[in-house]
Amino acid sequence: MPEIRALFWDVGGVLLSNAWDREQRMKALEHFHLDEEEFHDRHEMVVSSFERGKITLDEYLDRTVFYRSRPFTREAFKEFMFSLSQPMPDVLRFAQSLADSRKYFMGTLNNESRELNLYRIEKYGLRKIFRIFVSSCFVGFRKPERDIYRLAVDLTQIAPEECAFIDDRALNLEQASRLGMKTIEMQTLDQWKTDLEAIGVVL
Numbered sequence: 001m002p003e004i005r006a007l008f009w010d011v012g013g014v015l016l017s018n019a020w021d022r023e024q025r026m027k028a029l030e031h032f033h034l035d036e037e038e039f040h041d042r043h044e045m046v047v048s049s050f051e052r053g054k055i056t057l058d059e060y061l062d063r064t065v066f067y068r069s070r071p072f073t074r075e076a077f078k079e080f081m082f083s084l085s086q087p088m089p090d091v092l093r094f095a096q097s098l099a100d101s102r103k104y105f106m107g108t109l110n111n112e113s114r115e116l117n118l119y120r121i122e123k124y125g126l127r128k129i130f131r132i133f134v135s136s137c138f139v140g141f142r143k144p145e146r147d148i149y150r151l152a153v154d155l156t157q158i159a160p161e162e163c164a165f166i167d168d169r170a171l172n173l174e175q176a177s178r179l180g181m182k183t184i185e186m187q188t189l190d191q192w193k194t195d196l197e198a199i200g201v202v203l
Contacts, residue, residue, distance in 0.1 A: 004182065004201050005162040006105040007098065008134070008152055010143075011112065013168035014186045015095065016124060017086040019116040024084045031080060032065075032072055039064055050113045053137035057115040081116070087124050090189055099129045101203055107132040109152050109165060111142045132156065143172040149179050164199055166192070 012018035025043065029036050042064040050060045057078065066074060099106045108130050112120070114137040121127060134152040141148035153160050160180030167173050173183040184195045196202075 001200065002159070002161040004104065004164050004199055006107065006156055006158045006164070007201065008107050008109040008163060008165045008176075008181075009095065009130070010165075010167040010169075010172065010186070011108050011110040011117075011120065011126075011135075014166055015088055015091055015108075015126070016120055017084065017088070019085055019112050019120060020081065024081070027084060028077070028080055032070075032077060034065065042067075048142070051111050051136045051142055052140050053114050054140075057113060060113070082119055085116070085120050085123065091192075092124065092129070094189075094193070095129050097203055098201070103203075104201070105132075105156055105158060106130045107134060107152065107156065109134045109143070109148065109167075111136040113137050143167075144175050146175045146179065149176045149181065153179065153181075164196075164201065 009015055012021060018024055025039070026036070028034070029039055046055065046060055046063050049055045058074070061074060061077065065077060095106070098104055106129055108126070110117075112135055117133070117135045117137055121133065126133075132155060134148065134155065136142040136148065139148060139151055141151065149165070153163060156163075164182040164184060165173065165176040166184045166186055168186040170185055173185060177183045182199045184192060186192050
């Protein structure tokens, strides 16, 4: 089995809570008393552009929330969005230890909008852990599209067989596996560490 030289990590659901997934959107809808069906119809029409970096957070909010007058401000809504991001401390600590070992090239591979991604990178010190951020908002591709995995491999110039990708969704792992990357579905911390050890990733 080829030695693993690079580890790519999903962010939402692995290192941190999700940024703006259905759970977070529902919390915002409830908090601001927005109509669920109306919001999600609009969200689905623009989410691809939002996560690919084609529209800004303000443009996204113009189309999904502030296309009519509201009894709350744009800044209040954005502040609430950002507040939903929470760390997974045990995973972050372990990822930091792997980075400190200098055994592995560490990168993220995730779908997030630019403003939320940058906020989370800064807020949780991800630049101290990861050398590259293959985020949909920066590269214009989204998981599970094949091109985002190929780009991650091309940027690092490490063979797919020497890369591992960790995600909490099986669908996002399928194309990575087809490309030749080792894949791990994040379910529990103990299971994830055991799966890493099984492919030779140890401190």
